[in-house]
Amino acid sequence: MAFAFNQAEFEGVEFKPLDQLTLRARLYPASKRRPAIIMNPGYNCTKEISAPSAATYFPRHGTTALIYDLRNCGQSEGTPRREIDPHKQIGIWGISFSASIALAAACYDPRAQCVITVADGFEAQWQTNYLSHWALTSHFLGILSRSLDEEGGGTGAVRVINVTRQGRTVVALRNEQVGNILHAKQLNKLFGPEGTEKRGIWTAAVHPGHLDTNLNKQTAFPKFVNTLLKAVGAYLHAIEGAYTSIFAVASSDFKASDSGEYFVPGQKRKQPSKVARDMELAGRLWKWIEDEMRKRKLLG
Numbered sequence: 001m002a003f004a005f006n007q008a009e010f011e012g013v014e015f016k017p018l019d020q021l022t023l024r025a026r027l028y029p030a031s032k033r034r035p036a037i038i039m040n041p042g043y044n045c046t047k048e049i050s051a052p053s054a055a056t057y058f059p060r061h062g063t064t065a066l067i068y069d070l071r072n073c074g075q076s077e078g079t080p081r082r083e084i085d086p087h088k089q090i091g092i093w094g095i096s097f098s099a100s101i102a103l104a105a106a107c108y109d110p111r112a113q114c115v116i117t118v119a120d121g122f123e124a125q126w127q128t129n130y131l132s133h134w135a136l137t138s139h140f141l142g143i144l145s146r147s148l149d150e151e152g153g154g155t156g157a158v159r160v161i162n163v164t165r166q167g168r169t170v171v172a173l174r175n176e177q178v179g180n181i182l183h184a185k186q187l188n189k190l191f192g193p194e195g196t197e198k199r200g201i202w203t204a205a206v207h208p209g210h211l212d213t214n215l216n217k218q219t220a221f222p223k224f225v226n227t228l229l230k231a232v233g234a235y236l237h238a239i240e241g242a243y244t245s246i247f248a249v250a251s252s253d254f255k256a257s258d259s260g261e262y263f264v265p266g267q268k269r270k271q272p273s274k275v276a277r278d279m280e281l282a283g284r285l286w287k288w289i290e291d292e293m294r295k296r297k298l299l300g
Contacts, residue, residue, distance in 0.1 A: 010052075011027045023071060039067045045073075188260025204263055205263070
């Protein structure tokens with residue numbers, strides 16, 4: 001139903017957030033599909049108070065506006081009625097690195113009533129930078145094994161290389177990178193030159209270095225920081241960053257004894273952190289991922 005109000009029309013709408021209470025709102029649509037803004041009324045107020053005078057402004061300038069009654073107030077559901085306690089309405093949302101921060105904050109702060117982390121139950125960066133590597137490799141193992149048989153085995157003709165970051169430190173941001181090193185080591189244990197299941201697939205984890213790419217321009221650091229790092233030679237050219245990967249993938253200088261190891265720029269073998277060398281952890285991580293993938297019917 002549409003109503004005329006302050007020379008703008010609104011529609012009565014409702015929606016359900018995570019707790020499934022029905023929240024009711026006024027929608028002030030723009031004439032075309034455009035960006036939107038969500039508005040809240042004042043403390044213990046309803047959507048009819050004050051906010052409509054501002055909401056009518058936005059559609060006239062091409063932006064849809066939505067004002068809703070907070071839970072427990074106005075036409076929205078929730079009890080006790082008209083209770084507004086900010087300390088009881090704190091939820092924490094996190095994506096990528098901030099997902100781990102959100103979970104940690106909720107453990108320490110009893111005011112947090114809910115925590116939302118994205119990516120199908122997995123932290124987004126972990127899912128993108130580690131689980132996807134694991135799943136892709138798992139689905140290709142059959143083809144890799146057949147290729148190995150065709151090549152006669154033991155020649156290094158079949159290799160799996162994980163591109164990772166520095167493996168020296170272990171913080172939340174780099175957990176998926178440590179996972180990639182453990183993945184390469186477990187692959188080597190199962191399928192490498194001395195593999196327990198099949199022999200001959202060579203593996204490695206490769207850190208290409210800190211590269212001078214456009215991604216550096218998207219960071220939150222002030223521009224002068226990026227300029228300074230370039231001036232002191234902290235960045236490698238993108239082509240140089242490919243050298244170590246190419247070495248691990250195709251070089252005859254990469255030997256069977258290098259399989260399962262971690263490499264840094266300059267085609268150098270380097271010892272990663274203690275956690276990234278923990279073969280018991282590598283095995284448990286592999287088993288956990290297999291179980292999780294099967295639960296989601298992503299693995300046969």
